[in-house]
Structures are given as C-alpha cells and as structure tokens.
Amino acid sequence: MEGRGAYNLNSALQASGAALALPVFEQAADSIPLEDASRPIVIADYGASEGRNSLIPLSLAIRVLRKRVGPSRPICVVHTDLPANDFRSLFATIEGEPESYAGDACVFPSAIGRSFYAALFPNSFVDLGWSSYAAQWLSRSPGPAPNDIFGFRSAGPLRRAYFDQGRADWELFLTKRAAELRAGGRLVICLPSLDEAGQHPAALLLDAANATVGEMLADGVIATYERERMCIAVYPRTPAETLAPFADGGLGVGLRLISNSFSRLEDRAWIRYREDGDAPALAAKRAGFFRATFGPALASALSGDDIARRDFCDRLEAGIRRRVTDQPAEIVNRVAILSLAKY
Amino acid sequence: MEGRGAYNLNSALQASGAALALPVFEQAADSIPLEDASRPIVIADYGASEGRNSLIPLSLAIRVLRKRVGPSRPICVVHTDLPANDFRSLFATIEGEPESYAGDACVFPSAIGRSFYAALFPNSFVDLGWSSYAAQWLSRSPGPAPNDIFGFRSAGPLRRAYFDQGRADWELFLTKRAAELRAGGRLVICLPSLDEAGQHPAALLLDAANATVGEMLADGVIATYERERMCIAVYPRTPAETLAPFADGGLGVGLRLISNSFSRLEDRAWIRYREDGDAPALAAKRAGFFRATFGPALASALSGDDIARRDFCDRLEAGIRRRVTDQPAEIVNRVAILSLAKY
Numbered sequence: 001m002e003g004r005g006a007y008n009l010n011s012a013l014q015a016s017g018a019a020l021a022l023p024v025f026e027q028a029a030d031s032i033p034l035e036d037a038s039r040p041i042v043i044a045d046y047g048a049s050e051g052r053n054s055l056i057p058l059s060l061a062i063r064v065l066r067k068r069v070g071p072s073r074p075i076c077v078v079h080t081d082l083p084a085n086d087f088r089s090l091f092a093t094i095e096g097e098p099e100s101y102a103g104d105a106c107v108f109p110s111a112i113g114r115s116f117y118a119a120l121f122p123n124s125f126v127d128l129g130w131s132s133y134a135a136q137w138l139s140r141s142p143g144p145a146p147n148d149i150f151g152f153r154s155a156g157p158l159r160r161a162y163f164d165q166g167r168a169d170w171e172l173f174l175t176k177r178a179a180e181l182r183a184g185g186r187l188v189i190c191l192p193s194l195d196e197a198g199q200h201p202a203a204l205l206l207d208a209a210n211a212t213v214g215e216m217l218a219d220g221v222i223a224t225y226e227r228e229r230m231c232i233a234v235y236p237r238t239p240a241e242t243l244a245p246f247a248d249g250g251l252g253v254g255l256r257l258i259s260n261s262f263s264r265l266e267d268r269a270w271i272r273y274r275e276d277g278d279a280p281a282l283a284a285k286r287a288g289f290f291r292a293t294f295g296p297a298l299a300s301a302l303s304g305d306d307i308a309r310r311d312f313c314d315r316l317e318a319g320i321r322r323r324v325t326d327q328p329a330e331i332v333n334r335v336a337i338l339s340l341a342k343y
Numbered sequence: 344m345e346g347r348g349a350y351n352l353n354s355a356l357q358a359s360g361a362a363l364a365l366p367v368f369e370q371a372a373d374s375i376p377l378e379d380a381s382r383p384i385v386i387a388d389y390g391a392s393e394g395r396n397s398l399i400p401l402s403l404a405i406r407v408l409r410k411r412v413g414p415s416r417p418i419c420v421v422h423t424d425l426p427a428n429d430f431r432s433l434f435a436t437i438e439g440e441p442e443s444y445a446g447d448a449c450v451f452p453s454a455i456g457r458s459f460y461a462a463l464f465p466n467s468f469v470d471l472g473w474s475s476y477a478a479q480w481l482s483r484s485p486g487p488a489p490n491d492i493f494g495f496r497s498a499g500p501l502r503r504a505y506f507d508q509g510r511a512d513w514e515l516f517l518t519k520r521a522a523e524l525r526a527g528g529r530l531v532i533c534l535p536s537l538d539e540a541g542q543h544p545a546a547l548l549l550d551a552a553n554a555t556v557g558e559m560l561a562d563g564v565i566a567t568y569e570r571e572r573m574c575i576a577v578y579p580r581t582p583a584e585t586l587a588p589f590a591d592g593g594l595g596v597g598l599r600l601i602s603n604s605f606s607r608l609e610d611r612a613w614i615r616y617r618e619d620g621d622a623p624a625l626a627a628k629r630a631g632f633f634r635a636t637f638g639p640a641l642a643s644a645l646s647g648d649d650i651a652r653r654d655f656c657d658r659l660e661a662g663i664r665r666r667v668t669d670q671p672a673e674i675v676n677r678v679a680i681l682s683l684a685k686y
Contacts, residue, residue, distance in 0.1 A: 039382075040465045074465030078453060083438050087430035091456025095426050108464055110421060110455045113434025121451055122383045122417030 015053045017335035018132040021190045024339045028186035029064040040074035044126045046116050047134020048079035051093035059101045075107045083113040121180040129187035136234045144231035166235030178254030181342035193336040194238045202331045212319025229301035242336045258339040265333040283324035291317045357476040358396045360678035364533045367682045371529035372407040383417035387469045389459050390477020391422035394436035402444045418450045426456040464523040472530035478516050479577045487574035509578030521597030524685040536679040537581045545674045555662025572644035585679045601682040608676040626667035634660040
C-alpha cells in the first residue's frame, strides 16, 4: 500500500457514500442488545484503510451507545485491514484527529492485520460491525486481463471467472461476519454499486488509467511481465448481485437483511467544475482519488523498490490528470447500503 | 521508528534475555484461572516492536493453554506498541513466520498503537501478560543531556530528574497493567538490568555511539538544534530500583511479586570473537544492535525526511562499527525477570 495518509486525503467519494449510511448505522447501534453490563461492547470496522473515513461513523455509534449504557462501560473498537495496510497512519489518525473517538477514556482502539475473508474474531464476539467501500475487493485475482487493468471489464471466460469470484467472496465475507456477530448483533455495509444494467459510472476514468498504464508499457517505464501482473482485483456488483445472498432470507449466509438502499451520489467535483470551468482542478481530484484507491494495488506488481513504486504512481496520476483535463466527464457513482442482523 | 524488519533482525540480545524468562512465562500460563469457558482467553504482549521476539514466548504460552482448554477455545493475542511502531512488519511477522502461533485457527491476533503508560484494555480484561525489553523506555524524556545522548548517565539535577521519571513510570506501568489483568491473571516482565552498583554493562558501546553523534555535529551532518533534541529516553534500573514497588508487598501497584531473578547473559558475540579474532564481525553485530534499538529514537530528532533519517542511521552504524573494531570489548548484560500476579 502507498500509505502515509494518501488514502485519508483522497477518499472523499468513499466518505460521501458512507455519509448516506450514517442514519442506518445509528439505528443499528440503537438496536443491539446490551443487557450484559459485565462485558465490553465490541465494534468492528472491516477494511479500515488509514482510518479517516471511519472516525465519523464510529464516533456516531459510540455517542448512541453512550446514551444507552453511560460513560463507563468499556467499548472496544477494532479496525481491520490487510497485513500490508498502513497501520501507522491508522493509529496516528485515531490518536491524533480532533474528530476521533479516542477522547473517550473508556474506548479502546485496536487493529487486526488479516484479510476479512478469514475469521478475524472468535465466534459471537462482535456487537456492531461497519464496513465501507471494502467488500468489493476480492480475496484473490481471477487473473489479469490482457488489455485492461480492471479484469471485471473483460469478456468471455475471464469475465465469468470474475463473476464467480465476486459471488463466492461476497458470500464468504457475509458468512464470516455472521459467525463473529453476537446474537442480535448488527452489521452495516456500504459498497460501490453498478446500475441494474451493470454499467460502471466511472468508465471513462478507468479508461484513462488503463491508457496511461499502456503508455508506460509502450515507453518501457514498466516491463511486460510487470504489466501482466497488474490487475485490480475488485468486483463492483449490480444491485441484483448485491442482494442475491438474501434471496432465501439470508439463511445461507446467516444474516437477515433489515434494510437496503441503492443511491446515486452527487458528483461534487463536477458541480464545482460546471461553476468554475477549471478542468485541471477537476482532473487533479479524479487523479488523486484514483491513485489513492488503486495505485498501491497496481504498484505492487512492480519488481522495483519504494522509489520505483512512487514514481509509477506519480506517472499514473499525471497521465490520468492529462486525460481528464482533455475530456472532463461527470461521474454518477452509486452506493449500496445494507443493514444486516445476525440470525 | 526505522521499521522494515530492522528490529526483528537485530535484537538477538533481547531474545536471549527473554529466553531465560520462558520457564517463568510457561508457569504463569499454567497457573491462570480459566474456568469460564464462555469467554476467549486474552494474552497481551506489551511493547511488541516488530513481533519477532514475541513469537516464541507467545507460542509457548499458547501450547500450555491448549493443553488446559483444548483446541477450540478462542485465544486473543494483542500486541501493543507506540502508534509509530512498524505494525506492517508486526503483522507480516505474525502471519508469515513459520514459528508463529497464527497457524492455530482459534488464535486471533491484533495490535494496539498506544503508549503502555495509558490504559490499553478495559479493566479486568487480560488473562496473561508478557513484556520484554520495553518498560525501560520512559513515558517522556526528562530532558536532553548536553554531552550525552543517554540522559540517564548525566549528573546533578538532570540525573535526579531521570531517577524520578524512572521511578514514576515504573509504578505507572505496573499500576496500569494491574488494572487490566483479571483476578488471578499473571504478568511476566523482562528488563535490562544494571548491577547493584548501577554500572551499565555496555558503557563503551554507548560511548562509541555518543562520540559518533558528536562527530556528526562537528562535521555539520546534523544541526545543533537537532543534537539538542536527541535524547534516548530510557532508564535502566538497578535490582533495588526494579524491586522497589514491591517493598510493601506490591499493594501500591496492585501486583504481587511471585518470583524475581537477575541474571548475567552470556556475550555470544564476544565468545565468537575470542575464537575467530574477527573484530569487524563483532563490531557489525554491536552496531546493528545499537542502530535497531536506538537509531529510530535518535533519528526522530531530525527535521529531514525518511532519506535523511536513514542516512543518519547509516552514519551512526558506520561510526560505531569503526570504533568497536578499534576497541573490542565484552558486554556482560543483565536481565531482570519478574513474575507478577494480580492482587
């Protein structure tokens, strides 16, 4: 991962999608059973990255819980991400940001560095779960596409492999979380969503990134074997795919669907651009977002050192910036918000 | 912190001191009450750094516990260190090393990035604690000494300030741990120890480091204001100081002293040197150890970037290596091992 706060500074999209989920998370925090005062309350944040986007939802949930249990009941907040995540930035964010929940002396933050496709907690351990813009990342890449760093956009058997992996991982993610939740526990999930027709809202931006990587290959900046390893192992789902595990009432995955919504997100950068006509400013935001979200996964395919990886990300960002400046476009992102309860 | 596994690779001294504590830790694991099978067992590793030196003691404790409770009772292992610790290396070590306990599917590792002079867990949460070569680090520096990066070696009022801080922090460390332990819980601590006369076993090595830093200042490699900020905030204690909080039976800190030992450690590098006469090899070990243990704290005083900090550490290591090559010396380290029980 690139780390050093890059994700914290370039994840406004993820934050605005998660903002829509706040009332849902608030309601979840208000509904979990808390009778047994002898034990701490456990909140899990699945796929926390560097933590910035977790502070507001978690602080909100803690305020709701404090109203219910008073100031002295211990609350354990556990942030999870992959082992290579920048946990130093995560802890700096938790301990240093003014909007952090760490001011509450009876809140105990910690972190887990393990894939959420494995068991992260003992069974029946978690009271309340939050996962925002994380479960679209697959447990493994079904393989790189020859002409696209986004394998899910490929055709034929590879497209099928992404579809299968996307379905299997979604069910696995939900099943693991169900095991970790206590009886009556709740889980709120935000995910980027395609529309019903399966259109990706930022197709032009993905094209720009793809063209930039192709250019780096043509210019010899990256080697063929490095390009062949480059693959963004994400699988954004349609609403039907997102809801599929709950078609049987969620019995298969062990989670009941309390509510779901699929919302279009306002493209604030585009609105700003329509006002000021500043294409380079729009392009800088798009490129910064892309770099922070996907740069580390692409750069991990390089055989060079940190400096080579940073240089790659610099070039990627510059190439996207140039292309978006030439062809600015609106991006109407969609967010899926699910509220789930343990059976 | 320098991170990237530097501590993992250069902390043989700490590992050999901790090795003497293994039977003590084994006994502690065997004696904690585990009747309530409905809850996970919690093991805390206070001051874990990059984790390598924790694997053997924690794996041992887990084997003892598994014999007592069987394979399926969940065990939560929580590694703590400062927020700036290299948690990425820590998680890579836990998940990747063959001698790790992570092969046990019912062990759940996590980490806390917060000073152990604060509360890290809810009250009565921890069953078994381990802390190796950590509690000699002070909560804050009582101030830099003008001519020595090791302030505890100063004289006059500053020496007194180190003494006071060393006493206050030791009591604070113990008090916080007592609060976190469950009734009947145990804590095993390894600490570097001075002899009764207060002599530091590696005085010549500290002198070599000090002279190297002085040389960097004279050569303009570091600025005066950077040198003035450089201060290793450690306070190694005499046996009497280590045992002082238990003079009243430990009532003041809330921990009963089950056993204590103060042992001399064999200087393996010196024995090897006496066999092969290879002074540069001895010097490389000493310098690598010093850099991994104290380099990050010194480099944090620099105003430059990561590259400047790495350059500083390179020069520090080279200077120590040169000086030790010129004047090889035996280092008879001592280790204090305490076994403590919650009152």
